[in-house]
Amino acid sequence: MSEVVQDFSPLIRIHKDGHIERLLGTSIVPPGDPNFNVLSKDVVYSPEPNLSCRLYLPKKTNPNQKLPLLVYIHGGGFLIETAFSPTYHSYLNTLVAEANVIAVSVDYRRAPEHPLPIAFDDSWTALKWVASHVNGDGPEEWLNSHADFRKVFFAGDSAGATITHQMAIRHGKDKLVGVGVAGIVLVHPYFWGKEPIGNEPKESERAFIEGLWHLACPTSSGCDDPLLNPLVDPNLASLGCTKVLVTIAEKDRLRDRGWHYYEKLKQCGWSGEVEIMESKGEIHVFHFLFPSSENAEAMLRKIVSFLNRERA
Template sequence: MASTDSEIVKEFRFFRVYEDSRVQLTFPPFLKATVPPSDDPVTGVRSKDVTISSEPLVSARIFVPKLTDPKQKFPLLFYVHGGGFCMMSAFAPGYHDFCRTISAQAGAIVVSVEYGLFPDRPIPACYEDSWVALQWVASHVGGNGPEPWLNDHVDFGKVFIGGDSAGGNISHTLAFRVGSIGLPGVKVVGVIFIHPYFGGTEDDEMWLFMNPSNSGLQDPRMKPPVEDLGKLGCERLLIFVAEKDHLYTPGKDYYEDLKKSEWGGKVELIENHGEEHVFHMRNPKCEKAAELMGKIVSFIKED
C-alpha cells in the first residue's frame, strides 16, 4: 500500500522505498493475474499445480503432453518465469500459455516453478526455491517420487532448464549448481536463456537492494565470472537476445565469456532484431515469437 506519511528515499524500475523502509510495488495490477490449471481440448496437454515445499512455500505448475502410450516417456523442461525478481507468476496467463505450447509442440513435460518474490521474500529466495524445486524433480528418478506424472513419464536422460529475463539469470545459477554439486540420476542436456539478466545495466542497484546479502556489483549470481561459466552442468546452451532490449549487451557478453571459458559444450546465440524485451510474451502470435518458439522446440527435440 502507498505510504502518505513518509518520503521516498529510493525509486527503482519496479518499486519505490519510503523513509520508514516500506516498499511499494509500482507495476500494473494486471501483472498479478493468474489462471487455474486446465486440460486443453485442442492439444491434449493437461496441467496441474503441486506443492513442493510448505515452509517456505514453493510450488509449480506441471504440463504433460497428450499420451499415446501409458508408459510413454518425455523430455522435461524446468522453466523459471521472469519478472524482475519481484513480480509475475508461473500461474500467469502468459506463462501458462507459453509452457502449454512448448509441451504440445516439443512433446515435453514442463515444470514451471513458482518461487518467492521480493519484497515478501528477498533475494536469494528465488535462487534457493528454484534449486529446491529442481531437486524435487530429481527425487522422481527412481520412480517413487510424490508426483505420478513425473514418476511415470519423464525421461531423466533428457532434462532441460530454461527461463526468461530474471528467470534466465536464475537458470544460470541452476546450471552452475548442477555442474558444481551434481543432480544424481538426471542428465541436464540443455539450458535456454531468453533475454536474460546478467548485470551491467541500471537495474543492478535494484538487484543489490533486493538482495541484502549481496557481495557488490561483481556478485557471481548477478554477473557470473568466466570461471563459473566453465562449470555449467549442461551440454548445449541456447541464448536469445533482443536488439532493443536494455539487457541486449549483457546477454551477448555472457555468450562471448562462455566461449572464453573452459566449458566444452555447444552454444548458439539468436538475435531478435528490431524487438524489445520479452516481446514473445507481449505478442505471442507475431511471426518472430513463432520463430522463437520454433527454435526452443527444435532445441528440445534435437538428438
C-alpha cells in the first residue's frame, strides 16, 4: 500500500495513490433486531444516486394513532460511519422503543470522495422525500400510515448534529410544505471557528479538527464557514423549529461551541425555546461507547422527554 499523506487516526487515512482507508465505522448490519420491539427496513429515498435510509417503527403500533416522526442523521466527521452501522442501528432501535416514535435514519454520501456540501444536499433530499408523504400518498406505507407530520423532529450527533442544524436553517427558508418541525436535537455538535473560545485547545488539537473539516470540505472558506460555525451565520434567527435541545459532554473538545450556540440562540432573535444538558466527566459521543452507563441513560431519558413533550 502506498505512503500515507494525510493521517487522521483513529478515523481515516489518505494514501498517496488516492486510496482512502477508513479505520472506524465500516461495519454494517441488516435491518431488524429480535432484541427490540421495533421493526426496521431499508428504503431508497433517491434512486439517482442510489441513496437509502433505514426506517424504524414500534411493533405495538395502534393503527389509529399517528406517531411523532424523528429524522436522524448520523455522525462521523462527514467521513466515516453509515446509517447501517451497528452503533446507529442499536441506538435507533433503543430510541424508537423508548420514545414510541417512527424514525428515518438518513444515509448520505461521505467525504472525501463526495466533498461537502454533498452530505447536506443529500440530507435535504431525504427530508423532501419524507415530506412527500404528508398527504398519505407517498411511496412508503409506514410513513403514510403512522407518521404525524405536525410533530416532526430532526436529530443527529457530532457531524450529524451539524447537518441537523443546517436542515432546520433550510426549513426556515425553504419550507417543507405540510411539515411541522417541532424541534431539533443536537448531540455533541461538531461546530468550530477560526478563533478559540472558552477552554478550547489552542494549537495541535485545533489542527486535527480543522484538518478534518478541510478534508471534508476543501472548497470551504475556512473554519468560520457558516456550515461549521453557526455563531457567524446571519440566518441563525430563521431556524425553522420551535424548540432545540443541545447536549454536550464535559471532556469533549467541542463542548464550549455547544454552550456558545445555546447562548447565541437565546440572544439572536429566534423565537423558540432552547435547552442544554451537559454530561459531567464524559467524552465526545460517550453514549455510543457506554450505552448502559448512568450518564448515557440520563441523556436518553432527556431526549425521549424532549420528543414527547407537548409543544407550547
